[in-house]
Amino acid sequence: MDHILFSNRSQIHSSLKHYEKALRDAEMACCLKPDWSKGHIRKAQALVSLGRTEEALREYLLCVSIEPDCRLAKTEAHKVNMDSCGYLLHSTPLEECIKDSVVKAAAVTDALSSAVSEVLDPTDLECSLCMRLFYEPVTTPCGHTFCLQCLERCLDHNPKCPLCKEELSDYLVQRKYCKTALMENLISKFLTAELMERQKIHQEEIAELSNLNKHVPIFVCTMAFPTVPCPLHIFEPCYRLMIRRCMETGTNCFGMCLGDELKGFADYGCLLEIRDVQFFSDGRSVVDTIGRRRFKVIQHRERDGYNTADIEYLEDVKVEGVAKRELQSLHDAVYDQALVWVNSLKAEQKERIEGHFGPMPEKDSELQASPNGPSWCWWLLAVLPLEGRAQLPFLALTSLKDRLSGIRKVLLFMAQSRHR
Numbered sequence: 001m002d003h004i005l006f007s008n009r010s011q012i013h014s015s016l017k018h019y020e021k022a023l024r025d026a027e028m029a030c031c032l033k034p035d036w037s038k039g040h041i042r043k044a045q046a047l048v049s050l051g052r053t054e055e056a057l058r059e060y061l062l063c064v065s066i067e068p069d070c071r072l073a074k075t076e077a078h079k080v081n082m083d084s085c086g087y088l089l090h091s092t093p094l095e096e097c098i099k100d101s102v103v104k105a106a107a108v109t110d111a112l113s114s115a116v117s118e119v120l121d122p123t124d125l126e127c128s129l130c131m132r133l134f135y136e137p138v139t140t141p142c143g144h145t146f147c148l149q150c151l152e153r154c155l156d157h158n159p160k161c162p163l164c165k166e167e168l169s170d171y172l173v174q175r176k177y178c179k180t181a182l183m184e185n186l187i188s189k190f191l192t193a194e195l196m197e198r199q200k201i202h203q204e205e206i207a208e209l210s211n212l213n214k215h216v217p218i219f220v221c222t223m224a225f226p227t228v229p230c231p232l233h234i235f236e237p238c239y240r241l242m243i244r245r246c247m248e249t250g251t252n253c254f255g256m257c258l259g260d261e262l263k264g265f266a267d268y269g270c271l272l273e274i275r276d277v278q279f280f281s282d283g284r285s286v287v288d289t290i291g292r293r294r295f296k297v298i299q300h301r302e303r304d305g306y307n308t309a310d311i312e313y314l315e316d317v318k319v320e321g322v323a324k325r326e327l328q329s330l331h332d333a334v335y336d337q338a339l340v341w342v343n344s345l346k347a348e349q350k351e352r353i354e355g356h357f358g359p360m361p362e363k364d365s366e367l368q369a370s371p372n373g374p375s376w377c378w379w380l381l382a383v384l385p386l387e388g389r390a391q392l393p394f395l396a397l398t399s400l401k402d403r404l405s406g407i408r409k410v411l412l413f414m415a416q417s418r419h420r
């Protein structure tokens with residue numbers, strides 16, 4: 001409350017025309033509470049009375065940056081500007097006066113920018129985590145400011161403030177990161193060029209992270225198939241970051257590959273699309289995804305602790321004429337075989353499968369309409385008791401005929417082993 005006392009005494013000094021004292025008290029109020037616009041207004045008023053108009057204007061600008069709608073600061077600043085060119089009115093024609101006031105206003109603005117830039121050193125507005133100008137700054141309950149993304153990445157590993165180690169679990173549970181408006185206003189007003197540069201870097205990063213051909217994030221875990229749901233439990237910090245990025249960029253997609261002892265992960269995989277994410281208080285999440293497209297891995301890479309890959313998408317090769325008719329009859333026969341197998345399952349087994357993957361899809365009305373082929377094939381491959389190693393070759397096939405023949409062999413084998 002001391003800042004209010006100083007501010008009030010400053011006003012009293014002003015009314016007694018003790019402007020130096022008024023200024024000192026106003027400065028005290030600003031020191032005690034720098035983000036309080038009224039303190040800066042008092043300081044500006046004292047400076048005007050002392051004839052220090054440029055410094056007064058700087059204070060009014062600070063008010064506007066703290067409180068963009070502060071009408072008093074705006075009108076006062078305007079008055080100061082007008083008054084300071086009022087001297088010219090007596091001896092100069094009107095046009096001259098306007099021209100002059102424009103020149104003067106520009107000069108004042110220049111002087112202000114450099115004055116404020118001196119006060120606001122860009123390094124004061126640097127994030128201690130990325131050493132760059134704050135981007136979407138947020139302030140923690142312990143009073144430390146970071147870029148939103150930088151803070152999130154730290155909290156992935158440890159729910160403590162990166163600077164003072166204060167426990168931030170409660171803050172994390174709420175997931176309400178308030179952007180620091182004052183900081184953002186200051187940056188956008190006085191460090192416009194730096195902010196534009198920072199935004200450009202951010203946009204380039206987003207564009208790079210959005211690319212679904214190069215450097216595509218890869219989750220190394222399980223087999224996934226086009227059109228088949230794939231629920232995932234995310235707890236490793238690197239995958240938390242990966243999932244958040246997929247959502248921030250708006251692609252909502254990442255690749256899923258089976259692990260491989262030698263290469264790290266398999267040469268073929270499936271692009272998954274995030275449909276829903278459920279966050280838990282400890283930072284874990286359950287992600288509901290569905291398979292979209294198959295791909296071949298061209299090159300392995302890495303980014304911030306998780307795997308990425310340059311990939312090429314696979315599509316079934318379409319056939320025409322006799323081959324198309326043969327394909328249709330093969331398809332119908334294998335579909336019936338699959339139904340026989342599904343209906344031979346025990347009730348509880350079938351229930352479990354349908355709870356996880358949904359019921360077996362119907363036949364597609366147009367056999368070759370989808371570049372992935374009929375979705376029931378992928379559903380069946382996901383639920384058949386096959387090991388990942390046995391499922392994997394099916395992802396690589398771009399011939400529906402070969403895929404159907406393969407499925408037929410598996411079903412035949414299952415039927416025989418049951419009868420034995």
Ligand SMILES: [Zn+2]
Binds near residue numbers: 130134147150
């Ligand atoms: Zn940062």
Ligand SMILES: [Zn+2]
Binds near residue numbers: 144161164165166
């Ligand atoms: Zn802290």
